[in-house]
Amino acid sequence: MTGQTKCEQCPLRLHDVFLKVDDEQLGFIARFKTGELVVDPGATILLEENNSPHLYTILDGWAFRHKQLEDGRRQILNFALPGDLIGLQAAILSEMQHSVTALTRATLCVFQRDKIWTLFQEFPELSFSMTWLAAREEQMLDGHLLSLGQRTALERTAYYILHLYDRAAALGLAGNNALCAPFSKGHLAEAMGITAVHASRTIRKLHERALIRWTDDTIIILDRDRLQALASFESDPAMRRPMI
Amino acid sequence: MTGQTKCEQCPLRLHDVFLKVDDEQLGFIARFKTGELVVDPGATILLEENNSPHLYTILDGWAFRHKQLEDGRRQILNFALPGDLIGLQAAILSEMQHSVTALTRATLCVFQRDKIWTLFQEFPELSFSMTWLAAREEQMLDGHLLSLGQRTALERTAYYILHLYDRAAALGLAGNNALCAPFSKGHLAEAMGITAVHASRTIRKLHERALIRWTDDTIIILDRDRLQALASFESDPAMRRPMI
DNA sequence: CGGCTTGGTTAACTAATGTTAAGGCGGTTG
DNA sequence: CAACCGCCTTAACATTAGTTAACCAAGCCG
Numbered sequence: 343m344t345g346q347t348k349c350e351q352c353p354l355r356l357h358d359v360f361l362k363v364d365d366e367q368l369g370f371i372a373r374f375k376t377g378e379l380v381v382d383p384g385a386t387i388l389l390e391e392n393n394s395p396h397l398y399t400i401l402d403g404w405a406f407r408h409k410q411l412e413d414g415r416r417q418i419l420n421f422a423l424p425g426d427l428i429g430l431q432a433a434i435l436s437e438m439q440h441s442v443t444a445l446t447r448a449t450l451c452v453f454q455r456d457k458i459w460t461l462f463q464e465f466p467e468l469s470f471s472m473t474w475l476a477a478r479e480e481q482m483l484d485g486h487l488l489s490l491g492q493r494t495a496l497e498r499t500a501y502y503i504l505h506l507y508d509r510a511a512a513l514g515l516a517g518n519n520a521l522c523a524p525f526s527k528g529h530l531a532e533a534m535g536i537t538a539v540h541a542s543r544t545i546r547k548l549h550e551r552a553l554i555r556w557t558d559d560t561i562i563i564l565d566r567d568r569l570q571a572l573a574s575f576e577s578d579p580a581m582r583r584p585m586i
Numbered sequence: 587m588t589g590q591t592k593c594e595q596c597p598l599r600l601h602d603v604f605l606k607v608d609d610e611q612l613g614f615i616a617r618f619k620t621g622e623l624v625v626d627p628g629a630t631i632l633l634e635e636n637n638s639p640h641l642y643t644i645l646d647g648w649a650f651r652h653k654q655l656e657d658g659r660r661q662i663l664n665f666a667l668p669g670d671l672i673g674l675q676a677a678i679l680s681e682m683q684h685s686v687t688a689l690t691r692a693t694l695c696v697f698q699r700d701k702i703w704t705l706f707q708e709f710p711e712l713s714f715s716m717t718w719l720a721a722r723e724e725q726m727l728d729g730h731l732l733s734l735g736q737r738t739a740l741e742r743t744a745y746y747i748l749h750l751y752d753r754a755a756a757l758g759l760a761g762n763n764a765l766c767a768p769f770s771k772g773h774l775a776e777a778m779g780i781t782a783v784h785a786s787r788t789i790r791k792l793h794e795r796a797l798i799r800w801t802d803d804t805i806i807i808l809d810r811d812r813l814q815a816l817a818s819f820e821s822d823p824a825m826r827r828p829m830i
Numbered sequence: 831c832g833g834c835t836t837g838g839t840t841a842a843c844t845a846a847t848g849t850t851a852a853g854g855c856g857g858t859t860g
Numbered sequence: 861c862a863a864c865c866g867c868c869t870t871a872a873c874a875t876t877a878g879t880t881a882a883c884c885a886a887g888c889c890g
Binding site: 407409411412413416417419430434435437439440459466467470472473474476478479480483484485488492493532534535579581 | 651653654655656657659660661663674675678679681683684703706707710711713714716717718720721722723724725727728729730731732734735736737776778779818823825
């Protein structure tokens, strides 16, 4: 492993949301990791159709997965935070049907896709973790699908803010009802499947109802109970999770 | 294995969309399978919150995954066809956040969730297959998310019909541009996140433009090219896939 | 047979969301 | 400093989709 951050001293892994791995697994991960990638905000990490030989774990920073129609309409599928695995579809299905773009300056651990088979053969725990991560992404997408299909723009906005707040908070990136948002309102609109104009109207409504305050790059949840009720949001039980 | 269909003589597995497995793996699958479940149309296979000890593969019939808001608004997340794995989220994350309901009379292979760990330890190929299936479901959800977020009701309808036609056709359940649809227009509406009334209007428009014909339970694609263009649908490359 | 339910259709009307356009504000750059 | 750009906001207006309600047809059941 050639990157600057040694897996054995990974600062992210110290966080207690992540399950501990034994030394043997950690050793494999260290060998699996072939480098580190640092990207600027807005940089493309993975491009649809463009079959990348890499698999990544976000070590630091935010990114987002997105997909577009021929005419340019774009949908943000999900945001990706530290600890999230990126490029699994390409690695497993050998076909990437979406792109990934960095939202902030981000650091990524780079894994060689062709070693993934060794992982499955020699490390059942890590194979399980990989499936776990895929199943969890699926679960998040299920939630977003419910949101896009059934919630109104107002409910959707409330839901999405809570969703992101909770994910960030689990990593210590948000707390005290304050989320330092690295994304623009336009990004949020794209994730919710509404126009930026309508997102603006909708966010204003949440302000007027004194549910949130969004100034500069910080979203403050003023009344979580009412926000949750509006969104009919159910927070995920706190749960430790694997990280590769 | 106690079910009526022996894995070694599984009729579904004969289909050439499915990758062949060696005898050792097949033997494990046979032991992993603890029974067979036959359900009537409309029967609940898995219920949200209700932590089931089972994992299923659809052997025959159609089902759908869905999720609802407190007030009853319901979203169909995806349809499930023969060969699809059901309940992976519950098995891996020990938490089911959606329900699964049979659309037709369906036969399911029942697997014991607690044996899944043995699978990961002893059968790397099958572990890989499990991740493959999870990644593929994720990919389909990505597609639906793009659809709900960005396509109009008309485009979405065109997209969804093509999506289901292709999935069914890969299994020999559709062909010659005819799909024998086991779902109602209302189901399709729920999958697309529009009301049944609006779905009716939308389907009528597709009729008027001579793109499809939907009589009784059969959807006929009259002009695939134009339908694809309308939806800006890109068909998936034909690909063999694993089945457990 | 007759009434009931389910799924579907249609129309008229209402509400939600998209579109277009104009302008503001902060940051950057020549 | 001025010009410009990205991001956001607002308003007026257009379009899409949701709601309600009436009606049909088919299947089912007492």
